Amino acid sequence: MPQMFRSLFAVAVLAAISSNAAALSRRDQASVDALNQRMQAAEARYRDAMVMIGNADPEGQKQSDAALEDMEDVIAQCMKQRGCSVPTMLTAYKRLLKLNADAEADVPEGEDEGDDHASPLAADVPEAARAAHLLADDHRFDKMVQFNPAVQAGIRRWLTDMRGPLISSYENYQYMRHLMWPQYERAGLPEALLFGIMAKESNGKVHSTSRAGAAGPMQFMYATGRRFGLGDDGTGFDTRYDPRSAAEASAEYLNERMGQLNRSIELALAAYNGGEGRALRVYQGSGGRNFWEADVYNQFPSETQDYVPMVIAAAWLFLHPREYGLSFPRVDAKPAPLRLAQPSSIYQLTICLGNRGERDGYMRALRNLNPRYKAESWLPAGTTLNATTRIVGLYNRWCTTGARAELARTLVLSDPTTAIVRMGPVTTVDMGAEAASQEDEATDTTAREQAKPAKPSKPKRPRDYRVQRGETLTAIAQKFQCDTGDLAKVNKIKGPRFAIRPGQKLKLDGCGE
Structure with a gap:
């Protein structure tokens, strides 16, 4: 319910500003009194639900959700009821915020047992501090696009076959929201539009790359990205994969297109997908008609005809x-920084963190928040990763010491090739001649052993290594007890991808003896 509460709070703020204090009729006063009683009852139900949740009663969450929905209905009616004081109603929210803050303060650091039942209010109401401004930005989208059967078909698809990707897109976006949304907000573009594009383009996976070469959460082609400041940042990292940079470039691109196309979101989206040159030619050639007119719509490829309503449909569902x-x-x-207490990789962290509070675990969140690192890259102790307060708590509890931490390390260091037992060729022995030759063989063996030079106590590790098919630099570093970064530096291999090829000769300077 994040959008619901933010929008609700926004409307309430606006209503409070415009309220008047005219005298009330007896009927209006009775209606106001009834609304106040309903709000008090809903608040009491919510407090009782919090106690149930604290006692691990599964009904608690249902009761708290129902109470919050009652409060939403009361405030919605209050805004329509003459003489009803919206600020008075909002006081209940402040009390519930205090209730949540006190409950969270009682949980010891590193423990998160109650987080699975955290109220949406705790996360949503503080964000509503900018509520009136957000309302103007968000729900202006409803008036900027056409809601027609094509959009309805898109909504149907998102709610049926594509419901899973839609939910995943939302979860992924929430982790990156603090990085991406401010870029659209500054550009005066609705957040719903950002979500709709990201959901359709990449499902919120920052490392997504298309067959055509589009990359990142907003799927910029290389040349287009370069025009808007994306590309190699000098360290070998392509900033198309960075959510903050990609969102900023996307907002700038859309505003540039909308400036050319009469502020039409549909045509700007058609340009985003089907090419800005085509969109401008179609727009100018049609005399400025809109995207849904047949002689405009039919000049775009089928992919674009599908893309535009699907983005709008995802944005619409984000708002409603x-x-x-x-x-x-x-x-x-x-958001919270995570400083590694010992060498690790995102794969290893994913295993030891578990999936408490997150159905699919935390690998996608860690990858999205740290796009410069590959999942298997070996990160030295002291590395600071972008994470969340929950992830940091789980890391401190499970990933620094203990059985799960050791198990995670064992799993990521496991080498499947060592499971294969290699034996010499099988030979057929003449059993009749074997006994007769044993004495001669023993004599020959003694002579060979005496002639052999003494074997060194410990063989030397090779100083060079030929890359085998399927190997990564990180796997080789682990095999020879090296630091991935040091090994890359010695061999002049650029990160973060550390690309190597089969047969390539690597120097093992600095690796373990």
């Missing part, structure tokens, strides 16, 4: 989930 019975999951995505 409850209307369609859609429940977006609550995501605890408060």
